[in-house]
Amino acid sequence: MSGILYGVGVGPGDPELLTLKAVRLIQQCPVIAYPAPETGESLARAIAAPHIPDGRLEIVIRTPMVAGNFPANDIYDHYAAEISNHLKQDQDVAVLCEGDPFLFGSFMYIFERLSEHFSIQVVAGVSSLGACASAAGTPLVSRNQILSLIPAPLPPAVLKTHIRSADAVAIMKVGRHLEKVRSVIDELGLTDYAQYVERATMDNQIVSPLNKLGEQAAPYFSMILIRKPEQESL
Amino acid sequence: MSGILYGVGVGPGDPELLTLKAVRLIQQCPVIAYPAPETGESLARAIAAPHIPDGRLEIVIRTPMVAGNFPANDIYDHYAAEISNHLKQDQDVAVLCEGDPFLFGSFMYIFERLSEHFSIQVVAGVSSLGACASAAGTPLVSRNQILSLIPAPLPPAVLKTHIRSADAVAIMKVGRHLEKVRSVIDELGLTDYAQYVERATMDNQIVSPLNKLGEQAAPYFSMILIRKPEQESL
Structure with a gap:
């Protein structure tokens, strides 16, 4: 007998956008894991915090970013091994994931390492796409x-x-690529149809038409949405 | 003073995939509206049913499908007017929507009619994309x-x-287009990388590799996901 590994989407940031199922699993699972930056707080844990019972075993998956903003493979090897030790002891593990686990979600890196060895259930969450x-x-x-x-x-x-070939576009993970993306959108004549959204649904959310956005630094959790003029009438 | 119009995503089908915010608004709003077929039950209402208090005023937006599977404009004109009557009387209205309201969601037809006249808040839901x-x-x-x-x-x-130009593809609303879509995927040599999903997260969910799926009728709520072979290694 092994425990079940749950990949739990916790949504885009507003703790009220957790699903009932996510809340139940967070309350039930004896082991809870979540990604965090090399130093500092975990956003996924902060979203789920009101529902994590005292005394749970917590695994903080600290992922220093390497070139290209992707986490190093050996980091995930290490944490996948730690999680699998709990599963082998018949303990269910909930791995929290911002947004939706299978849409650019960090849970994929755990999933690919453990899916052949354990029973895994993925709980879809509200994605940053819908939130933005x-x-x-x-x-x-x-x-x-x-x-x-x-x-x-x-x-x-x-x-x-x-961008040219679709009717609508979501450009994810804008961050330090803001000026590059903005130039491309401008060359396509679409700036007036673009919205910039930063930290959607969080307390410090920012929404701005792209043509009103000053020169500024954008965080990793930022997105530009384009809905082309032909699509303005539904 | 007018009431607030809420577009509330209720997720893909599993009632446990409602968000805490959706539950709160469904319990609070004095008027609840939802789409339904010309005859028969509303899926959106069925998902939210455990949380709808007795005695709420309910507006059933019955939408007969016209050519091309799009609801007729005059139907939405009618229901938008009915909803606006409640808003003008300072009553908040929650319009339920399967999946996410702004991703192929039926709420858009109400939104485009009322967004210039009333305060509207959209509550993102778990989309069928993540669910599938x-x-x-x-x-x-x-x-x-x-x-x-x-x-x-x-x-x-x-x-x-x-399909050719993206790394991964979700083909939505497969329904009666199944054989056409299957032919296209086959011509592209991608059948072995495609999954068919029907009624994701519902009790009667079906998941099948496309290459194992027999000739059959697909419901409107079906999707084919393709993840190309180059992407198999994260």
Whole structure:
């Protein structure tokens, strides 16, 4: 007998956007793991905090970012081993994940290491995509429109091709790529149809039309949504 | 003073995937509206049912489907007017919406009619996208991968172009387009990398690799996920 590994989406930031299922599993599982930066607080834990019972065993997955903003493989090897030790002792483990675990979620790195060895259940969460659209008051797609999710770190030419080909676009992880992304959108004549959203649903959320946004530093958790003019009438 | 209009995502089907915020608003708002087919039960209401207090005023937005599977405009004109009557009387109205309101959600049709006249808050929900990926055990995208959401009713040539250009693809609203979509995927040599998911997170959920799926009728709430072979290693 082994424990069950749960990948639990905790949503975009507002603790009220946790699902009932996430709350139940956070309360039930004897072991709770979550990602955190090399130093400082874990956002995923902060979102779930009101529901974590005292005395739970907690595993802090500290992931220093390496070149390209991806966590180092050996870090995840280490934590996957630690989690598997608990599963082998028949303890269920909930791994918290911001947003949705299978949409650019950090849980994937644990999943790929353990999915062949243990029973895993993934609990979908509210994604930053829906959260940003709600925050911006921008319906993204309806009817037969095509939506593309495009990571901002890609080269300008790739961004341009994919922004051009979809009806609506969400450019994720804008961060230090803000000026590059902004240039591409401008070259395509789409600046007036773009919204910038930072830390959607959190207390310090910022929403701004891209054409009103000054030169500034954008955090990793920022997104630009574009809904092309042809799509303005549903 | 007018009431506030809430667009409330109730998630993909499992009532436990409601958010805490959705539950609170469903319990608080004196008027609750939801879409329903021309005859028969409303899925959105069924998901929220455990939390709807007795004696609430309920507005059933019955939407007969016209050509192309889109609801008729005059239907939404009618219900938007009914909802606005309540808002003008300072009553808050919660409009329930399957999945996420701004991702192919029916709430958009109400939103576009009332957004200039009333205060509207949209509460993001768990989308069918994350739910299908979780059900299929298929991480969709990570790192710098591009994901496209493509409605199945589009013509084969359009489907082909967009399936080819992304790293991962979610083909939504498969329904009666199953065989057309399957042919396109087959021509692209991607059948072995595709998963079919029907009614994700509901009691009658079906998940099948596309290459094992027999000839069958697919419901409107079905999706095909493709994660291309180059993306198998995170």
